[in-house]
Amino acid sequence: MLLTLEGLDGSGKTTAWEALRPAYPEATFTREPTDSWYGDAVYRSIAKEDADPLAELFLYIADHADHLSRVIRPALADGDLVISDRYTDSRYAYQAAMLADADLARPLEYIRGVHGAFTREPDATIYLDVDPETAAARAGATDKYERTAFLAEVQSNYERLIDAEPERFVRVDAGRSPEAVIDAVEDAVARLVDAHRDGDRD
Ligand SMILES: Nc1ncnc2c1ncn2[C@@H]1O[C@H](COP(=O)(O)OP(=O)(O)O)[C@@H](O)[C@H]1O
Numbered sequence: 001m002l003l004t005l006e007g008l009d010g011s012g013k014t015t016a017w018e019a020l021r022p023a024y025p026e027a028t029f030t031r032e033p034t035d036s037w038y039g040d041a042v043y044r045s046i047a048k049e050d051a052d053p054l055a056e057l058f059l060y061i062a063d064h065a066d067h068l069s070r071v072i073r074p075a076l077a078d079g080d081l082v083i084s085d086r087y088t089d090s091r092y093a094y095q096a097a098m099l100a101d102a103d104l105a106r107p108l109e110y111i112r113g114v115h116g117a118f119t120r121e122p123d124a125t126i127y128l129d130v131d132p133e134t135a136a137a138r139a140g141a142t143d144k145y146e147r148t149a150f151l152a153e154v155q156s157n158y159e160r161l162i163d164a165e166p167e168r169f170v171r172v173d174a175g176r177s178p179e180a181v182i183d184a185v186e187d188a189v190a191r192l193v194d195a196h197r198d199g200d201r202d
Pocket residue numbers: 007008009010011012013014015016138139174175176177178179181
């Protein structure tokens with residue numbers, strides 16, 4: 001089963017992902033951008049204010065392709081629970097916002113289309129919902145993505161993704177204390193894992 005955690009920078013994904021580890025010692029915990037050299041290339045591009053957004057998109061996609069073949073597909077083939085801190089929805093939400101002013105029709109649909117040919121859809125996605133001001137403040141506004149106006153665009157793209165596939169998403173109010181957010185994420189993961197197991201028995 002593939003579970004993903006999504007949300008704005010500073011929504012608390014990494015905090016929740018770390019908190020889940022002890023409860024699922026057998027699971028594969030992974031993330032995007034990855035810690036491979038493809039992921040390093042992505043982080044180099046994030047640090048460049050003037051990086052070409054289309055070139056940057058394809059760095060993320062290269063990292064995702066490697067992540068799928070090296071980590072995700074083998075773990076799923078072994079029957080593992082896989083929990084990824086960010087995954088494809090991050091690309092649909094962030095890179096569609098980055099490409100909003102590019103000479104590209106319907107960027108979100110374009111990015112979904114490129115992935116559609118080869119990716120593995122998540123079974124469920126937990127969306128940590130926080131307002132862009134709080135997100136930017138928590139994240140520290142250290143790079144080009146962590147600005148309120150940009151994060152507002154990203155948030156509206158996430159909302160489009162949720163509207164399109166409401167059954168895949170579990171929304172968690174991430175504006176609360178870290179303890180409350182972690183509890184809500186732990187409950188959601190436990191319910192999703194149980195439901196998946198029950199589904200397998202049917
Ligand atoms: N619910 C919360 N309330 C306040 N601060 C939080 C909360 N969750 C995380 N933080 C803090 O916000 C920052 C970003 O959290 P992090 O878990 O790395 O978010 P993300 O992975 O979504 O960017 C960290 O300093 C973290 O300690």
